[in-house]
Amino acid sequence: MSVRRSLFLHSELRRRPHDLLRSMLAQVDPATPPNGPDGPVATLERRVASLLGTDEALFFPSGTMAQQVAVRIHADRRGRRAFAAHPQCHLEVWEQQGYAVVHGLRFQPVGDRHRLITLADLAAVAEPLAAAVWELPQRDIGGVLPEWDDLVAQTTAMRERGAAVHLDGARLWEAQTYYQRPFAEIVALFDTAYVSFYKGLQGVGGAALAGDAALMAEARVWRRRLGGDVYDAWPLALTALHGLDTVLSRLPAHREHGVAIAAAINADGVARAFPDPPQTPIFHVHLPIGPDAAMRAADALLAADGVELFGRVRSAPDPDRCSFEVSVGENAMDLAPDEVVTFLHELLRRAT
Numbered sequence: 001m002s003v004r005r006s007l008f009l010h011s012e013l014r015r016r017p018h019d020l021l022r023s024m025l026a027q028v029d030p031a032t033p034p035n036g037p038d039g040p041v042a043t044l045e046r047r048v049a050s051l052l053g054t055d056e057a058l059f060f061p062s063g064t065m066a067q068q069v070a071v072r073i074h075a076d077r078r079g080r081r082a083f084a085a086h087p088q089c090h091l092e093v094w095e096q097q098g099y100a101v102v103h104g105l106r107f108q109p110v111g112d113r114h115r116l117i118t119l120a121d122l123a124a125v126a127e128p129l130a131a132a133v134w135e136l137p138q139r140d141i142g143g144v145l146p147e148w149d150d151l152v153a154q155t156t157a158m159r160e161r162g163a164a165v166h167l168d169g170a171r172l173w174e175a176q177t178y179y180q181r182p183f184a185e186i187v188a189l190f191d192t193a194y195v196s197f198y199k200g201l202q203g204v205g206g207a208a209l210a211g212d213a214a215l216m217a218e219a220r221v222w223r224r225r226l227g228g229d230v231y232d233a234w235p236l237a238l239t240a241l242h243g244l245d246t247v248l249s250r251l252p253a254h255r256e257h258g259v260a261i262a263a264a265i266n267a268d269g270v271a272r273a274f275p276d277p278p279q280t281p282i283f284h285v286h287l288p289i290g291p292d293a294a295m296r297a298a299d300a301l302l303a304a305d306g307v308e309l310f311g312r313v314r315s316a317p318d319p320d321r322c323s324f325e326v327s328v329g330e331n332a333m334d335l336a337p338d339e340v341v342t343f344l345h346e347l348l349r350r351a352t
Contacts, residue, residue: 004306007335009327011308014202024238027245040237045208047244052193053184054210058219059237061228063170063196063207064095067133069222070192070209072103074164075130082106083166084125084158085133087113088140090168102226105130116146119153132158134190135168136175139325142274143171143282145178155189167193170207173200173248174280174327177255191215197236200251200281201243202329206236247330254281258328264337270344273326281328284314285344289351291315291322297350307343 006013033039041059048057060066067090071083083099085091087109091099099105108129111121116138134151137143146154155165167190169175176183187193192211197203209219223229258281262273265285272286287294291313302308310324326332 002306003302003308005335006308006331007326007328007340008308008311009199009202009329009331010311011331013331014329015204020204020239023242024235027238027241034232034234040234040241044237044240044244047241048195048208049210051183051244052187052195052210053182054187054193055213056216057208057210058216058223059233060207060209060223061205061230061233061236063090063168063194064098065223065226065228066194066207066209067091067166067168068095068098068103069219069226070166070194070211071099071105071131071133072222073215073218074166074191075103075105078130078162078164080128080130082108082127082129083131083133084108084110084122084129084163085168086111086117086135086138086141088138089133089135090139090170091133093140114141116141116144117154119150119157122154122157129158129161129163131164131166131191133166133168135170136186137171137178137280137282139171139282142284143174143278143280143325143327144275145175145279148179148181152189164191166190169193170196170199171280171282173251174255174282177252177281178279197240197243199327200254200329201240201247203239203243204236206233206240250330251281254328254330254333257281257333258283258326261326261328261332261335261337261340264341265344268341268344270341270348283326284323285326286316286321286323287313287344287348288321289348290320293351294322294324294347297347300350301343301347305343305346309343309347 045057111117137145158165172195194209197206259277262278265273274284294313313322313324
């Protein structure tokens with residue numbers, strides 16, 4: 001099935017090797033070295049550290065590895081093994097408990113799994129913590145963000161308790177469009193921060209962990225121990241640099257388009273977009289059909305019209321309902337809000 005138009009961030013439309021290789025060529029000239037201080041990886045690390053206002057940023061092949069390293073270092077420094085985070089944080093839901101299996105760490109879920117963490121939730125944790133982790137935005141509950149004053153109060157409270165504070169900033173680039181503050185001001189609330197290069201920036205992979213020089217020195221050791229010290233990582237770095245050059249400045253427009261799409265969906269009533277309005281380019285669309293019916297209808301819509309609304313759906317307690325994530329990127333910018341509504345009507349028609 002050929003994808004011609006897509007609302008799905010990770011659609012093949014933005015990940016076809018031919019197009020990605022052309023974008024890499026635009027980043028280099030014949031004299032560009034593969035490695036060393038003038039190579040793409042070192043250039044990327046310096047640029048990210050400057051954007052985030054940290055001493056250094058260290059390239060990792062994956063965010064999974066970067067975040068485990070950050071929490072492990074915080075735990076070893078404090079002699080504590082537990083870290084706290086939202087019940088649906090990425091480390092727990094998507095990484096097969098690598099923090100426990102590889103590092104012997106213990107996860108303390110905080111708060112309601114369907115709502116943001118509150119200061120009261122954190123105060124209720126009695127166990128001494130090595131670290132607390134904030135995912136900005138909280139992807140699995142709709143891409144929602146705490147208000148700035150709440151975030152400041154929460155990070156300050158955990159520091160006062162002796163815990164490190166770590167930012168899961170896989171989508172920090174998108175979160176900044178809501179906070180309207182420099183990246184460095186957001187990251188300054190945290191001891192360490194991780195950012196991704198293949199989500200909002202639309203690279204092919206890779207991540208960076210940022211922090212002070214002493215912590216980054218320890219992180220380099222752990223990167224080597226875990227097999228992440230990739231000698232020729234320059235292809236990943238080139239697509240990340242391309243994203244910083246061409247996509248980062250577009251993210252406010254992505255957010256505005258996402259807000260318009262969500263408003264059109266809610267005004268029509270064909271489905272429900274949450275949050276209303278979206279805080280970032282990320283939101284969820286809740287459908288009045290079950291997940292199996294939704295996937296069958298989506299496959300039929302793609303085969304007939306070349307339109308891809310989502311990559312997967314999320315089940316709900318009600319078996320006759322489900323949802324999917326919208327993360328507006330360049331893929332979605334040529335899909336007008338009323339067109340999205342039309343395609344949702346067609347999806348529901350095909351599901352019955």
